[in-house]
C-alpha cells in the first residue's frame with residue numbers, strides 16, 4: 294500500500310463539494326449514493342444523525358501524516374455525519390473518542406486503515422472498501438458492468454476487493470500484475486467463488502489497447518498513455534500514484550474517477566454504519 298503524503302490530501306476537505314459535483318458529472322451519482330451502494334446500503338435509509346464519528350491520529354511507524362485525519366473528517370462531515378479529530382493521538386486519543394461519545398472510530402497505522410463501530414462491533418477496512426467503492430463508481434460511469442470486459446491492473450488488496458465486486462456484478466475480468474502468480478491466484482479465487490474465468494494478461498501495453506474499461510489498482514506510475522486512450526474508455530483509478538501519464542491526463546480526466554481517500558472513506562462509513570450489508574476486511 295503506497296503511503297499518502299500531506300500534499301496528496303491537503304485540499305480534500307476544502308474541495309469536497311467540488312469533488313462531489315465532479316463525481317456526479319462523471320457518474321451521474323453523488324458520493325453518498327455510490328458509497329451506500331458499494332456497502333450494500335440504501336442511501337435514503339442511512340440516518341446520518343444517528344452517529345458521532347471520531348478520527349484518531351496514530352503516531353506509530355512513520356508517524357502522523359499532516360492533514361490526514363482532517364481530510365478523513367472532512368469527507369465524513371460532507372456526508373452529514375457529526376465528526377471530530379481527537380486532540381490527542383494513540384491510546385489517549387482512543388480514550389478521548391470514547392469519553393466524547395463517539396459511536397464510530399476511524400484510525401490508520403502504516404499497515405491498515407480501519408473503521409470500527411463501537412456499538413455494533415462492525416468493522417471496515419479501507420483497501421476492501423476502496424475496491425468496492427470504485428467498482429460502484431465505475432458501474433455508474435459505464436451504465437452497469439454486467440457482461441462488460443474490464444482490465445484490472447494490480448492484484449493486491451484493493452484489486453482483489455474490486456475483482457470480487459466486479460465478478461459479483463457479472464463483469465468479464467482480465468487481470469495484469471507484475472507478479473504473475475498474484476494474477477493466477479486472483480483468477481483462481483474468482484473462479485472458485487463465482488465460477489467465471491479470469492484472463493491473465495502478461496503484456497500490459499497490449500492489454501490496454503484491447504480494453505475499453507480499466508481498473509487501475511496498482512502503484513505503478515504513468516503506464517496508460519495517450520496512445521491507449523479512446524473516446525469510449527472509462528477508468529477507475531484508486532491507485533496512488535496515478536497510472537495515467539501526465540500528458541494523457543487532460544484527455545483522460547473526464548472519463549476517470551480518481552481520488553486519494555474520498556470513495557474509500559465514504560464506503561467505510563456506510564459499511565460500519567449500516568444496519569445490514571457486509572463490512573470487514
Ligand code: PYL
Pocket residue numbers: 294295296297298349350351352353356357358359361362401402403404406419533553
Ligand atoms: C490509508 C491510505 C490510503 C493509501 N495509503 C494509505 C496510507 O497512506 N496509510 C498510512 C496512513 C498513516 C496515517 C497516520 C496518521 O496520520 O494517523 N498514522
